[in-house]
Amino acid sequence: MVSSLRRGWRGFCEDADVMRPFLRPLLLLFLLSARALTSDCPQDCSCPDQASIFCFQRRSASVPLGLPGATKNLYLFQNGISSLSRDDFAGLDQLAMLDLSQNQLSQIPDGAFQLLPALHNLDLSSNLIAQVSRESFSGLALLQRLYLHDNRIQSIHPEAFQGLDRLLELKLQGNQLRGLPALRLPSLLLLDLSHNAGLPPPAAADLQTPNLETLKMAGLGISQLDGELLRSLGNLHDLDVSRNQLREVPAALGEAGRGLTWLSLAGNPMGQPGPRPEDLQNLRGLLELDLSGLNMQSLPEAFRHLFPRLRVLTAAENPFNCLCPLAWLPGWLRQGAVQLGRPEETRCHFPPLNAGKVLARVERADFGCPPTTAAPASTPGSTTPPARPPQVFSTPPGTTPPPALPPPPPPPLPSDSPSSGETDGLPPPPPASPSSSGPDAMYPGPHICPSNICLNGGTCRLGGQGELECACSRGTSGTYCETREELPPPPPPRQDPPPVAMAPDLGSRQVTSTSILLNLQRFIRRRPYLRGIRLTYRNLSGPDRRPVELSVPASYPEYTLRGLRPNCTYSICAGPLGGAAGADRSCTEARTAAGPDPTAAPRTPGATPHPTPAAQLEDGRLVTALAPALAAAVLVALALAVVAATVYYLRRRRRTKGAHPDLCSDDPAPLEMEGVKAGLDNGTLPQKPPETKPASPCPWNGEYEVPLMQTHCPANNNLASLKPSYF
Template sequence: MRVTGSAKCLPSSNTTMKQTMLGHLSCTMHLLLVWTVLIAVHTVLTEGCPDGCQCNQPSTVFCMNRKNPSFPRAIPPNTFSLYLFQNAISSIEENSFSGLWDLQLLDLSHNKLSNLPGGVFKRLTNLSNLDLSSNQITEISAETFQGLSRLERLYLSENNIRSIHPDAFRGLENLLELKLTKNQLVVAPAFSLPHLLLLDLSYNAIPTIQSGVFHARNIETLRVAGLGLKEVPADLLNELKNLHELDLSDNHLTKVPPGLRGLTKLNLAGNVAISQLQPDDFSGLSLLQDLDLSRMSLHILPKGLFQSTPRLRGVSLAQNPFNCVCSLSWLTEWLRVSGVALHRSEETRCHFPPKNAGKILRDLQNSDFGCPIPTTVFVPTTLALTSTAAPTTPTIPRTTYTTTIITTTTTVPHIPTEEPAVPTQVDQQCPPQTCLNGGLCQLDPLGEVECECPPGFYGMYCEMLSLTPADFTEPPKIQLQVLERTSSSLTVDLQSYIQGKKHLPGLRLTVQNLSGLDNRPGIYQLPPTLLHYTLWELSSNSTYRICLGSMRDVSGEPELCSEAQTMAESPTPSAHITQTREGSLTLVLVPAVVAGILLLVVIVSAICYTRRRREKAHACENGGPLELEGVKTGLDEKGELKKLSEISTGTERGWESEEPLMDSSRVGNNNDTPTGRLPHSYF
């Protein structure tokens, strides 16, 4: 019997069988090990990033707007930066950061944290940036930041912090920035931070700051805006030897604090109790570069105020009730000559006198301030010349002229030559238009101007108007103006509403059709920088009510309303148009010529096509070559048709040919074509 098939070798003994089984077992173990490694790699790749987070880089994790109050889990252990803002996280624990030994930045801002357990961050020994702003934290204990010896920036702004333990910042020796803005602190926190460079306590309820409370002599930037301070102790500023930037805005200061030295930036904006500055208020600020004096009660600035600030580069004087009279005229000239930038110049305007009210201060000329024009007056004086040659020589009087510049032309009586010379005194008068609103000007014994104001006015130049009951009557409401109208659009003026408004978040434009069946108003949200806006797709010959207001407060903000009507729709021209003279002739001739040309093209094309078909048919009958579609046959020297073989091989040059757009030999895949090339693509 013959056995067909593949031959196999069978084991000859039990030892061989055991070896074979061990080999299979070893192979299986290797396969299991490889499979385990692959599963681990797959797990790291698919589950290394927490749910709802993004791990764009191996060391950075972004978890934004998860709206999940629980702390995310499965954070990769090699994370350097962890962003968890706007996640509605309400609580954190020490084990929330287990395994994150390398974490350097932690952002927990804009969550709902109200309590920070003691030592909750102590595992984050390498943390350098911690942002806890915009939460609901109420207190900071002594153990809150325990273990954060490498922390450099700590942000606690916009919380509800009422108390801070005196030892809360103990151990944070490397801290560079500390921000506690917009909390509920009533006492300045005491701390010892030798390397602190920035301290921000703005907008708390801290009416006084005692000297010696800050043991941080290297502070460069101190922000204490909106605390309600009435004064700043000179000792406090003297202790901060390295202070460069000081923000005292929105307090209750009545004068510029003394002892200001070495500052490069000073902000006094919003201290409305300061109505007058002294020429030497900034005498110690030779390094000052930026000064903010906006939103105060300044009427006049003394000449020479900025004489001690040669490095000044920018100043803000916006929203002050300036009296644009002659004593302030030096300011515009100083701005022009010094090159100092006037920030918010559009908001730096005159309030008085009435002729300059509302004008931009920087645009005024010297004559606009009412300053008198200097006048030259020649005053004759008599000088006696005495000769010493002989006692009998008579004294010869000689008349000379001395030049005196005064403010107005003054008539001086002539002094007789026979009388001895005496000093001449020129009577001085008030410059014209010094006292406003009909005030009477006079000079005191020292030559200073005094104005006697008429009833209803007061002030140094009678520029202030006393309020009467009639002044409290509501002025007439300005109507919203429509700049342009068509049958389907209305262009609305927005500038009249924007003027006089401060810090508008946006505009709300409401449109309602009073003529149509659908009276539902349409609301448009517009930026506050537009000067006008056009409403499109409106109904023709319809009346619309348009109201403009602010987006800040829908119920309380007054609106500016008006009614406007769109134009009637113009009649559609009829198909039968009657025109005269050249117009009618053009309308008739042009279509006729075009139609004639088209007809001629069609006839010529038909004739050519018929002739060509006949020539092809005749050539077929005589056994001649048939011209292929898309190919022009060439002629030889005798004027006879070339052979197709010569044309196809291209043995001769100089004939014209056109390759067909689609060749049957090229249709199909690459393997079917003779040359193995795809058909030509024209796209």
């Protein structure tokens, strides 16, 4: 027996000598693979793929250490970072996207990004930066988008943007700029200078940007536009001059010609009568026009013919007089060619019958228009009655003048009218109206008064000069009898059908059985000072209706709510982060699809049915931490199996060459593995048999049982669309 043990040990040593040249590179390969798989993301970060690192609310004053050199997208917003250095980004020569928004940066060190030659997008918005130096962006020759909005920038060095010849977007809104350097950016397409109260309007020499398409100058205190500037921007399509001091439509807009497709004049003190049709007649190419908050009371009917390509008209926050001259607007909107923006905020102000009503829903009969009657055809020998002069209202200062009323049509021709051969072809005058006096006899035809023109029980009648006036009852006075000493309680308002809930700022684009994709683009665009979004959602179909709150950066154009229950209705609201609860919110409802998600794995007994987003993120970190370790252990076990199988095969082969004829049999030994033999006969290494555990999607919410080794897991949102782009 001792001799048998010696022979076995000697054979094993000989086999080891034979396998030594193969084992060394094999073990080195497995060690390198295990090291690569166990390289985790930085602490408190998430790595949905090999090229992206996502660090949100990490609460650290510096950039994380040990960033992989293959990183292309690095998101470090809301981390509390207060300082930068050039060495923070050493070795990241492939980085294309860097998001440092919503941190505590007070300055940009010279050459801080010089080691990032491939950088295309740099977001430094919502920090505490006070100035931009000459070398702040040196070395960024490929930079395309630079976001500096919502900082405290007061000055920019004249050569700060020198060398950025490929820059497409530059956002400087929401700062404290006192001056703007000459921008020589030949590729620039978007420039936002809004809400810099001390910044003078740019001149043609300041913007040497021949390809500029979008210029935003809201809230700069502009009272006039520079016509030479607009002439120099021959490629301009979108112009925002809202919230300025324009008291009329600038004549310089004619210099933009037919190139403008989007124009916002909202929030300027234009007042009545508002923009005149002749001021906008050169802008026939407009697709969207914003006239909100101009304090205008009506819109001329000529607007329907001015803009043949118009698709969206916004006229919210105006005190409209819903009288006959405005009756054309709801009918025009119902034709469907033009959409009214912010319809719930476009309401009637006068008369009291229509006050508070949504303008687009007012019926034509409620505008008080006179009935239309076809005029009789003139016959030979007949004379035409004289036209009634237009009625003129005398309006005291401080009151709203009503529009001029059209002259009444001539009376219809009675059936027993005299023949054409008679000398007098005029029909007999109709009986006088009981509410009119002597002046009615001067103008043949019926007495026509718009309904509800006189208030508080007043009676409409003709005055001495042929104008309409109101005969007021006792205790009332004024042009429309609108003044009284004690106002009686108003009559109960007519019950209008409840308005349809509309959420123009918030919508859902895609719904599955467990997720809802929210569209936040319009919500973000209409709130320029938005620093974050508070999302609140709750299940309206289940017993647990407690709301769930999320904090979302203002840079998300889309956000996906995951871990929802199938076939349930959810109420979703979005509001500004940090504001008062319920202020400036936009809400919508969405229903998840029926049945389970086709890609979802079966639920594990006892799993949480509705995890919170924090639990989803924690589970994602656990899987990210355990998967590399398990993968390394599997590789080591596989290596040992290969070595043992190889040694066994060599010993078996040597035994077949011995003198004993029974050892030459082709039948495999009981302990021989079929997978190893088949793999060696084919010249390939054996493979691990596939596991029988069912596949599962990427577990972010902790609801499903999944293998520890898994493929790429997407994050809660598509990181490629985290930052809105002009394209």
